[in-house]
Amino acid sequence: MLDFLMKYGEEAIKESTLEIWNNPHPGREYEINISFPEFTCLCPRSGYPDFATIKINYMPDEKIVELKSLKLYLNSFRNIYMSHEEVTNKIYSELEKGLKPRFLEVIGDFNPRGNVKTIVRVCSDSKLMTNDE
Numbered sequence: 001m002l003d004f005l006m007k008y009g010e011e012a013i014k015e016s017t018l019e020i021w022n023n024p025h026p027g028r029e030y031e032i033n034i035s036f037p038e039f040t041c042l043c044p045r046s047g048y049p050d051f052a053t054i055k056i057n058y059m060p061d062e063k064i065v066e067l068k069s070l071k072l073y074l075n076s077f078r079n080i081y082m083s084h085e086e087v088t089n090k091i092y093s094e095l096e097k098g099l100k101p102r103f104l105e106v107i108g109d110f111n112p113r114g115n116v117k118t119i120v121r122v123c124s125d126s127k128l129m130t131n132d133e
Helices: 008-015 067-075 084-099
Strands: 020-022 032-042 049-059 063-065 103-113 116-123
Touching: 008 067, 032 067, 049 084, 063 067, 063 084, 084 103, 084 116
Parallel strands: none
Antiparallel strands: 020 063, 032 049, 049 103, 103 116
16 A cells, blocks of 8 residues: 555645736736635644635736636645734735735635634735724
């Protein structure tokens, strides 16, 4: 049995890079909404898994993100010890750096653990930071 070998999904995650593509409609204003409901990372204090839905909303300028590479990038956090705040801000920073979008918002909607629910929202427009959710 070859259990010591990495599974093909683990290999794909390990070798993945966030791919940035040219926007096919750079002159048009439109919005892209992505939801990733199976996000996991590890609590840096306890080591327990944290589960979340990561929502990415952006208005592209010259670049867009390739979705399979985004999926693999988000899956790469599953064995990383990182707080809710840190992981949401890291995802935002990486996307902002690569895309340079007209608008970007990343929401980490974490499942309750220990009777505490956390939603972390990082946004390129501070006026959009409201508590109406």
